[in-house]
Amino acid sequence: MRLLLVVLLDGLAYAAWLFLVSAGLTFTYGVLRVLNLAHGNLYALGAYLGATLLLHYAASGSEVAATLGLLLLAAVIIGILAGPLIERVFLRRVYSRDEEVQLLLTFAISLILEDVTKLIWGVTPVVADMPYTSFGSVRLGGISYPWYPFLLVGVALGLAGFLWFVVTHTRLGKVLAAVIADREVSATLGIHVPRVYTFAFTAGAILAALGGALTAPMFSLVPGIGADVLVISFAVIAIGGLGSIGGAAVGSVVVGLARSAAVYFFPELDLFTIYLIMTLVLLFRPQGLFGEIEIRRI
Amino acid sequence: MGGSLRFIPFLLLGLALITAPFVLSGWVLFLLTVAGAKALAVLGVVLLLRAKLLTFGHALYYAAGAYAAGLGVKYLGLHNGFALIGLAFVAGLGVSALLGLLVIRYRGVYFALLNLAFSMVLYGILLKFYSVTGGTDGLAFPAPTFGLIGLSEASLRAQLYELTLFLGSLLFYLTYRFFASPAGYVLFAIRDNEVRVAYMGISVNAAVYLGYIIAGGLAGVAGVLVGLSVGHITPDLAFWSQSGEFVFVAILGGVGSVFAPVVGSILFEFVRNYAFELSPYTWQMTLGAALLLIIFFLPGGVWSLVGLARTRSGP
Amino acid sequence: MSVLLETVGLTRFFGAVCALEELNLCIHEGDMVGIIGSNGSGKTTFLNLVTGYLKPARGCILLAGRDITLLSPRQITRLGVARSFQIPQLYLNLTVMENLLLALAARSGRVGLWARLHRQNWMREGQEILKQFNLDRYGEQRVAELPEGARKLLDIALAVALQPRLLLMDEPTAGVSTQDKFAVMDTLVSTLRGSSITTVFVEHDMDVVRRYSRRALVFDQGRVIADGEPSAVLTDAGVKRAVLGHA
Numbered sequence: 001m002r003l004l005l006v007v008l009l010d011g012l013a014y015a016a017w018l019f020l021v022s023a024g025l026t027f028t029y030g031v032l033r034v035l036n037l038a039h040g041n042l043y044a045l046g047a048y049l050g051a052t053l054l055l056h057y058a059a060s061g062s063e064v065a066a067t068l069g070l071l072l073l074a075a076v077i078i079g080i081l082a083g084p085l086i087e088r089v090f091l092r093r094v095y096s097r098d099e100e101v102q103l104l105l106t107f108a109i110s111l112i113l114e115d116v117t118k119l120i121w122g123v124t125p126v127v128a129d130m131p132y133t134s135f136g137s138v139r140l141g142g143i144s145y146p147w148y149p150f151l152l153v154g155v156a157l158g159l160a161g162f163l164w165f166v167v168t169h170t171r172l173g174k175v176l177a178a179v180i181a182d183r184e185v186s187a188t189l190g191i192h193v194p195r196v197y198t199f200a201f202t203a204g205a206i207l208a209a210l211g212g213a214l215t216a217p218m219f220s221l222v223p224g225i226g227a228d229v230l231v232i233s234f235a236v237i238a239i240g241g242l243g244s245i246g247g248a249a250v251g252s253v254v255v256g257l258a259r260s261a262a263v264y265f266f267p268e269l270d271l272f273t274i275y276l277i278m279t280l281v282l283l284f285r286p287q288g289l290f291g292e293i294e295i296r297r298i
Numbered sequence: 299m300g301g302s303l304r305f306i307p308f309l310l311l312g313l314a315l316i317t318a319p320f321v322l323s324g325w326v327l328f329l330l331t332v333a334g335a336k337a338l339a340v341l342g343v344v345l346l347l348r349a350k351l352l353t354f355g356h357a358l359y360y361a362a363g364a365y366a367a368g369l370g371v372k373y374l375g376l377h378n379g380f381a382l383i384g385l386a387f388v389a390g391l392g393v394s395a396l397l398g399l400l401v402i403r404y405r406g407v408y409f410a411l412l413n414l415a416f417s418m419v420l421y422g423i424l425l426k427f428y429s430v431t432g433g434t435d436g437l438a439f440p441a442p443t444f445g446l447i448g449l450s451e452a453s454l455r456a457q458l459y460e461l462t463l464f465l466g467s468l469l470f471y472l473t474y475r476f477f478a479s480p481a482g483y484v485l486f487a488i489r490d491n492e493v494r495v496a497y498m499g500i501s502v503n504a505a506v507y508l509g510y511i512i513a514g515g516l517a518g519v520a521g522v523l524v525g526l527s528v529g530h531i532t533p534d535l536a537f538w539s540q541s542g543e544f545v546f547v548a549i550l551g552g553v554g555s556v557f558a559p560v561v562g563s564i565l566f567e568f569v570r571n572y573a574f575e576l577s578p579y580t581w582q583m584t585l586g587a588a589l590l591l592i593i594f595f596l597p598g599g600v601w602s603l604v605g606l607a608r609t610r611s612g613p
Numbered sequence: 614m615s616v617l618l619e620t621v622g623l624t625r626f627f628g629a630v631c632a633l634e635e636l637n638l639c640i641h642e643g644d645m646v647g648i649i650g651s652n653g654s655g656k657t658t659f660l661n662l663v664t665g666y667l668k669p670a671r672g673c674i675l676l677a678g679r680d681i682t683l684l685s686p687r688q689i690t691r692l693g694v695a696r697s698f699q700i701p702q703l704y705l706n707l708t709v710m711e712n713l714l715l716a717l718a719a720r721s722g723r724v725g726l727w728a729r730l731h732r733q734n735w736m737r738e739g740q741e742i743l744k745q746f747n748l749d750r751y752g753e754q755r756v757a758e759l760p761e762g763a764r765k766l767l768d769i770a771l772a773v774a775l776q777p778r779l780l781l782m783d784e785p786t787a788g789v790s791t792q793d794k795f796a797v798m799d800t801l802v803s804t805l806r807g808s809s810i811t812t813v814f815v816e817h818d819m820d821v822v823r824r825y826s827r828r829a830l831v832f833d834q835g836r837v838i839a840d841g842e843p844s845a846v847l848t849d850a851g852v853k854r855a856v857l858g859h860a
Binding site for chain 2 (some may be wrong): 663666685686687690691695696702703704705706707715716718719720723724725726727728730731772775836837839858
């Protein structure tokens, strides 16, 4: 019973993390139809900046709100700096070109950001685990569980709710839906499509950096963390269906719980759970759980 | 007119390449061998790019080939170089034939990223199953035999160079024939219009699968040749940055000709060899910047410059 | 004449809209059938269903008595059904000749990976087909550089090159200027005459159907509302209203 509780808690914490790191990738893809291969690098930048801010400004006993505020600030700084720059200067020039050119472009940016991160923060591991340790733990059903993962779950739920609200209940959501449905028509309706694109890419960048910043207290940061995150996020959103935020949420929960079960019951499968699920889903539903198949008109 | 003399430059180039070991230093020879071997993997990437299929996981087959041979040495006691190459080729074909069943259904970002995901799975396996794969330490390749006896280190290097030259030339020639064949043109046709390919009664899936397997086999051979040259293999062979390098070289060279990957690969190996020593922290940045320049200013790759020069100088 | 193509109760929806409703139709061997109807009457949906691009909700399709309902476009093409498209579906970055050579390779079943695509006998046949369609001067040009009219003809030529038993053409004169329409159709008809190819073409131009078909079918809102000899069918007031929107 206790073991099941631990599996469940671990699973939810991992699911929350997965959703935080993959929401931005699927959001950007949903609006721009461009898969941002630099997503993992934005995650890494967010993590490094978040860690730096924590190390400089957070005393070891600082409150939850202050910590979250610093991490959010790090994400926004990275997103606002990198997002518009990448979208306006580079991506904008290749929307009319083939999909693989767009992929190559974001790959090139990913290579550049990889070294930028190394140049700024070096290659020695950066550790900023104060919140994880200082927030302490809770007792639940006879076990002691660290507090920080709960915070992560809370933030993930909050983010999911926020995104859902924006998409379904705001004018911005309607504008996004229009641009996704038909770029040309929405332009004739008076929507400034280029601005929507810049906004969507920047929002995706902030989300990527936020995923990183919130992760910073959990792991020590080393070069190359971005690549893993890119691949894992892709697997999650491929399971859910590219471009679907709901799909990313469901994919995160499925993968999160399955992986945490694997860790306890089939430890040798741990690393591969996510890809195993992805392969199974794609075998039977190539467009992902919530994806749609597009039929070309001929 | 002059058609009968056209083979002369090729003959001279061939002679120069064959006799290179007598002239060049061991280090340059080594770089040429590695560049030539990697060009095979790049050729596979180019082949897929002809059908507009971009893969960020081709190092999967490169590593599969190298590790199949490495495990052949470790568990089967194989030392014959030809047997190891055969093993690597079969491994490249076999793994791509298996994963191809899933991957060929996809295009665009899915194709690119599924390949990446599978290559990272292999990377994980190579790291994790330490007792079999040697983990981060990797596996060692003792000097192979080629049915001959008494090889000094220098002559081994020369032999690997010649082997890469001949085997590479053969595989490049076969791929060249493939590109000019109906099945090769079907890849171009798929790039332009899959619907019409189906409406000609041609199987899109079969064509992509065939291309995928050929590309996998080529990468397998590339992996073992590099492994034999370096004498040692590590999981990094399967890492995404290796796949990215193949893509980079493919784009650098261009997809217009089978020669482009060779030119691109040699250029890349030599530049990296010097640039990396100068500044290891800015190497990827340099690649990224170069890729941006190619995307915006030279979409046909370096090889398109050759075509340009040709059209400018007239027929 | 024997029946080459038969549909039984063929039905297809797009969302809640019924694009084709309970279509029962026989096309006879050697016939030249024109299908006319306004936009959204189900003409193209019919072609897409017959060639397997779309699957019907109900009903079945028989080709010379064989059920082909669940086959893919590739399989149906290999059974001798070829089609052209309203918007030309071509290999834009290959030359006109290479487009045609691929069709010839596909027809011969020799999509091999060793011998060259550019074979003498295929080149010769390709050249002849290009001449028939007045495209011979474009042979070595990339399709992307071709004018619209030439693309339309090439699109049809690729279907004809497969030497099908049944040729389906989707608006062969769409996008062709009014004065060129008849010239295009004359070229087509003279190419097809003498061959035993059964032809079905979809059109929205009444004059083209009247002049070139031996049998006219009128589609309206997913149903056949008239079927018979073109001059009789097309003078019917109900038909005119359905196709032109006025009598």
